[in-house]
Amino acid sequence: MTITVVDHPLARHLLTELRDRTTAPARFRTLTKQLTAILVLESTRDLPTDPRTVETPLERADGSELPAIVAVPILRAGLGMVDAVTELFPGVVFGHIGLERDERTLQPTSYYEKLPPLQGRHVLLLDPMLATGGSAVRAATTIKEKEPAIVRMVCMVAAPEGVKALEAAHSDVPIFAAALDRELNARGYILPGLGDFGDRLYGT
Ligand code: PRP
Ligand code: URA
16 A cells, blocks of 8 residues: 555544544644644655755755755645645745535536646645545646656545545555545545544634
């Protein structure tokens, strides 16, 4: 499987509170930001860097510099993950992909797309929920048409069905998640999951 489940006690703690149905939107947003930071750090662990030499007050020191990264949140729920990425990588450039699942067919419909040049760049695809995988597959297809160097998917909760779908369509897109849950229900919601992420984030 191309999924890495980030197994850190803090990640488990934050996810538990996110799952809790009594967690209100204000707290939900804070938890989303904190958990995203952990997941994004893990997903960029092997990001290649360029060498950079600096002068310390005492002598020269060899160091390194990050390449420009691009983050692409899938609207709307992926927007909750943006602040953490901005704080970790102030030089990040953003693209946006708007997708909404049809409640009946579970197929994503595209309603917005604005992407910067991606050729040769490192892309983080941000969406907290990987359910059927339809949205992630569609977004990864759109991104890969622009020939990035690497695409990585960062999500909070993944379902086995979504992992399988993304793996089948894009085996070169590794997934970083806080949990791999049991299954989808008949309405395409992840079990045990945390409900509708966008609604809980925005108090809809
Ligand atoms: C949710 C979620 C993902 C998608 C996952 O978005 O944020 O984008 O569902 O489901 P899938 O893997 O089956 O495609 P939704 O379409 O509900 O839109 P929203 O973010 O605007 O709430
Ligand atoms: N989208 C969500 O927000 N939650 C799910 O469980 C599945 C898709």
